[in-house]
Amino acid sequence: MSNLQNNPNSTRSIIEGLQTNRSFGVLILSLLALLLVVPIGPAQGEYADVVLNEQAEKEGVRPVIYPHWFHRIRFRCKVCHSELGFEMRVGANKIDMAAITDGKFCGACHTGDVAWGLEFCDRCHSGLPGLKTGIKSGSKSGGPGFY
Amino acid sequence: MTRITQKQTMLTFWSLLLCLLVLQLHLPQAVGAGQWKDLTEDGLHDPDGPAISELQNPAEAMSEFPKDAVGNKVRWVNALREGYIEPRTNILPGTQIKVLDMDIIYERTGDQKYVLFPHRAHTEWLDCSNCHERIFKEKFRATPMTMMEILNGNYCGQCHGAVSFPLTECYRCHSVNPSTFKGKIGVQPTK
Numbered sequence: 563m564s565n566l567q568n569n570p571n572s573t574r575s576i577i578e579g580l581q582t583n584r585s586f587g588v589l590i591l592s593l594l595a596l597l598l599v600v601p602i603g604p605a606q607g608e609y610a611d612v613v614l615n616e617q618a619e620k621e622g623v624r625p626v627i628y629p630h631w632f633h634r635i636r637f638r639c640k641v642c643h644s645e646l647g648f649e650m651r652v653g654a655n656k657i658d659m660a661a662i663t664d665g666k667f668c669g670a671c672h673t674g675d676v677a678w679g680l681e682f683c684d685r686c687h688s689g690l691p692g693l694k695t696g697i698k699s700g701s702k703s704g705g706p707g708f709y
Numbered sequence: 710m711t712r713i714t715q716k717q718t719m720l721t722f723w724s725l726l727l728c729l730l731v732l733q734l735h736l737p738q739a740v741g742a743g744q745w746k747d748l749t750e751d752g753l754h755d756p757d758g759p760a761i762s763e764l765q766n767p768a769e770a771m772s773e774f775p776k777d778a779v780g781n782k783v784r785w786v787n788a789l790r791e792g793y794i795e796p797r798t799n800i801l802p803g804t805q806i807k808v809l810d811m812d813i814i815y816e817r818t819g820d821q822k823y824v825l826f827p828h829r830a831h832t833e834w835l836d837c838s839n840c841h842e843r844i845f846k847e848k849f850r851a852t853p854m855t856m857m858e859i860l861n862g863n864y865c866g867q868c869h870g871a872v873s874f875p876l877t878e879c880y881r882c883h884s885v886n887p888s889t890f891k892g893k894i895g896v897q898p899t900k
Contacts, residue, residue, distance in 0.1 A: 607753040608745065608767055609781045610872040627753050630872050631781050635770060638796045639872075644836035645801050650867055676800060684760035689753055698753065699871050 607698040612652055615695050618687060621659075625689030646670050652697045744782050745771065780874050786830045808832045812897040813849065814885055819856075823885035823894075849895045 608631055615625035633642070642648045646667060649655050655667065662669035663680065671677040678685060745767035749756040754764075767781075774794070775787040788794050798806045813826040831840070844864060845852045852864070859866040860876055870876045 607751045611751075611753055613753060624755055624758060629767075631767060631771065631783070632765060634785065634796060635794045636796050637800075638798055639834045640836035640839065641797060641800055643839055645799060645804055650839070671800065682760060682763075684758055685763055688748075688755060688758045688761060688764065690755045693753065697871055699875070 609698065611698040613689055613693045613696055613698070614652075614657065615689065615693055616653070617658060618689075619691060623683065624687040624691065625693045625695075626686050627689045628686075653695055744768075777874070779878060785873070786833070789833060807837060809837075809899075811899045814890075814892070814894055814897060815850075816887070816894045817850075818883060822880070822883040823887055823890060824882045825884045826882070 607627075608629060610630035612628040612630065613625055614628060618625045643650055648667065657667045659680075661667055662672070665673075668686070669680070672680055672686075674681075746752075747766050747768070748754040748764055749761060754761060771781070771783050775784040775791065776782060777784045789796070798804075809828040809832045811828045813824075813828070815824040815826065818824055841847050844867060854864045858864060860870070862870070865882070866876060874881060
């Protein structure tokens with residue numbers, strides 16, 4: 563130690579060495595960090611999955627997960643958003659079980675005829691407890707998707 | 710002097726090898742069959758839900774569909790046109806089904822390419838009333854809009870960025886090169 567302090571040349575070379583190693587280490591760390599940060603593979607949920615939990619958990623059932631992809635394979639957008647009158651904004655539709663049982667919203671199809679009947683509560687009320695109402699989106703805009 | 714030592718060379722080698730290994734682990738999920746998570750692992754469904762095993766998994770439904778890199782990873786317009794899916798147009802017997810094959814070219818796009826809006830791709834899925842007059846007036850240019858408003862979830866952004874391909878896909882809409890475009894702006898002849 564005393565030898566290093568007495569010799570300015572060797573001190574300088576150690577600092578230079580450290581600096582080289584440090585910038586090198588930073589490079590490697592940034593590479594690894596990039597791998598962790600850049601999203602590779604699927605995000606959580608599917609694009610356009612809707613969570614409905616304004617009332618579900620208050621009423622003692624799981625939140626509803628509505629998958630757009632599943633319905634889109636079977637129905638065009640216009641069926642729900644024109645014929646059934648679903649507003650295109652999460653939270654804009656006052657959906658409750660009374661309305662559904664009355665044949666409105668989901669209740670227009672989920673009768674056991676077009677789609678499974680209302681006795682299969684858990685197929686729709688299938689979400690993780692604590693989820694907030696919203697739509698899962700892939701874009702990071704300030705638009706309708708905010709998951 | 711910043712000379713790369715043998716130690717550093719070895720470190721680079723092992724780091725790159727590690728990177729490749731991590732990529733190898735991720736790649737099957739990024740492309741191909743494993744790109745959709747099962748419902749039990751999607752972070753939205755409760756894996757302990759009593760009916761979870763009765764629900765269809767995305768991969769089971771969508772693996773064969775025309776692929777996209779964004780959104781649901783499916784080219785829905787192609788899936789419909791190529792017959793991969795046959796979604797119902799209506800459930801009420803009296804509903805009139807209208808498909809309009811008419812393009813609009815919109816030129817007030819700043820430095821960006823002009824926008825080509827295809828009515829056909831939209832009306833194959835949607836009813837006229839979903840956009841007119843609620844979001845867009847039918848008359849060309851009667852609804853002024855900015856990209857910022859769209860990014861904030863208005864106009865095109867009511868669907869694009871939420872349920873249809875995201876707004877990061879600039880050139881799917883901004884697709885007409887102003888320097889080579891010789892046609893007329895606005896409503897194109899109905900095909």
